[in-house]
């Protein structure tokens with residue numbers, strides 16, 4: 001299966017994509033994770049994209065084209081994939097179309113996870129990440145056993161620089177202006193399905209399984 005997961009930042013794309021990856025045994029490609037890793041390792045790509053990520057702006061399409069073409073052309077993507085965070089602009093839809101055409105494959109589904117803006121702001125501003133093992137917490141809804149410390153590996157939890165309130169509001173604007181219109185493009189192609197993502201993780205995943213015919 002080749003699936004695009006769309007939705008506002010913080011709606012749970014990463015969490016649901018990881019669950020789907022395990023259920024379908026396909027690759028999970030999170031462009032946000034790839035970019036954050038590039039920043040952490042101090043690579044040339046990381047240096048070019050750091051400012052965009054910290055401010056919540058989109059990385060330019062030409063850079064994203066290089067990144068996604070390289071990633072989807074690797075052999076581990078040949079059995080299918082879940083795209084989480086790509087495409088985010090109309091130009092990136094065309095970029096993806098070109099990559100898929102080169103690989104002689106097609107998208108099966110585009111799934112839009114939706115939730116209210118208020119819920120998203122609360123989820124993102126309370127989100128804390130473990131820099132050691134990647135575990136995700138929330139100060140109210142999923143607090144660690146000991147405040148500020150990862151249950152799994154004991155590292156000190158951090159807040160992503162783009163999870164502060166001012167940056168979150170900017171990211172939501174970018175989403176509404178540049179990314180949400182892609183739902184229309186994919187709807188016209190008959191690929192789009194929308195799922196209410198305001199419930200807990202397990203409920204949302206059940207919805208995903210149902211629309212994908214997995215249950």
Ligand code: AMP
Nearest residue numbers: 031032052053056057058059085086088
């Ligand atoms: P995410 O983890 O998906 O919320 O992505 C975090 C940040 O990475 C975004 O705010 C952008 O700065 C950058 N980013 C991730 N995916 C893309 C993309 N497809 N196009 C442009 N920028 C992206």
